[in-house]
Amino acid sequence: MKTPQVQRYDAGQRSNHWAVVTCFVLAAASGFALFHPALFWLSNLLGGPQWTRILHPYLGIAMFVLFLGMFFMFVGANVWRKEDSEWLGKAGAMISKGNAVKMPAVGKYNGGQKVVFWLFTLCLVVLLVTGVMFWQAWFAASVPIPLQRVAVLLHALAAFVLVLGVIVHAYAAIWVKGTLGAMVRGSVSSAWARHHHPLWYRDQMKASKK
Ligand code: HEM
Incomplete structure (x- = not known):
């Protein structure tokens, strides 16, 4: 019998979502190749060093623009609520003790997912703004060198945080x-929804009866 x-x-x-992931993988790989000689071999992925340097900023912009689509679709469900603070407070115990810890009921996303959502948003804004500031082909000539240096530093920092965030996000998924089925098939089992996101499940059930 098929699970509901x-x-x-x-x-x-x-x-x-998967278009953002594709841009992220390519932008991250090309960014790593430009970041350190030990990772230069990654430039082969985009057809060599010249193409890597040309394409990296465009991949970053494509990721930002595509993420904007997700941002507007999901921002409503990522507004912080009091149950999210409570959920986050108990997250440590839940990770170490598993199902033995009673977590507060949450909506479509839990506190951890919301933190990651806002972290992604912040990192992508910082990456875009700082990246434009030292984009040699277009804008760098009009930005003072000391400012470009600060931008390079912040760009690397935001990329580092974003990569860590994506690792946590993919691991949690x-x-x-x-x-994972949610982002592959589009659906989850009713049991999953009831267990992990009871308030969202309740709203979905109400909506389906209307
Ligand atoms: C291989 C890497 C990735 C995997 C396996 C993955 C998987 C998933 C899954 C399964 C969900 C659904 C979670 C749920 O409905 O509870 C999700 C949601 C989401 N993902 Fe990813 N993802 C990956 C990379 C990314 C990247 C690179 C971004 C953006 C930088 C991203 C942004 C999001 C956002 C915004 C959501 C909606 C959740 C929210 O708004 O809190 N994901 N992802």
Whole structure:
């Protein structure tokens, strides 16, 4: 018998997400290649060093623009609520003790997911603004050198935080069984929804009865 499912993402939202992931992987790989000689071999991914240098900023802009789509679709569900602070306070115990810890009921996203959402947003804004400031082909000539140096530093810092954030995000998506299906098929099992996001599940059930 087929497990009852609840729709979580439509096809447009999923395509948007995986397009952002593709840009992220290519922008991160090309950024690493430009960052340190030990990682220079990654430039082969984009057809050599010249192409890497040309394409990296455009990939970053594509990622930003595509992320904007996700931002506007998901921002409403990522507004901070009091149950999120409570959830975050208990997250440490939940990670070490698992299901033995009773977590507060949350909506479509939990406190951890919301922190990651806002962290992604902040990092992408910093990456865009600072990247433009030292983009040699277009804008760098009109930015004073000391300012460009600060921009390079902040760009690397934001990229580092973003990469760490994506590792945590992807790990959590695999660790919480049944989550990946949300972004692959678009649906989750009713049991998953009831267990991890009871307030969202309740709203979905109410909406489906209307
Ligand atoms: C291989 C890497 C990735 C995997 C496996 C992955 C997987 C997932 C999954 C399964 C969800 C659904 C979670 C849920 O509905 O509870 C999700 C949501 C989401 N993902 Fe990813 N993702 C990856 C990379 C990224 C990247 C690079 C970004 C953006 C920089 C991103 C941004 C988001 C956002 C904004 C959401 C909606 C959740 C929210 O708004 O809090 N993901 N991802």
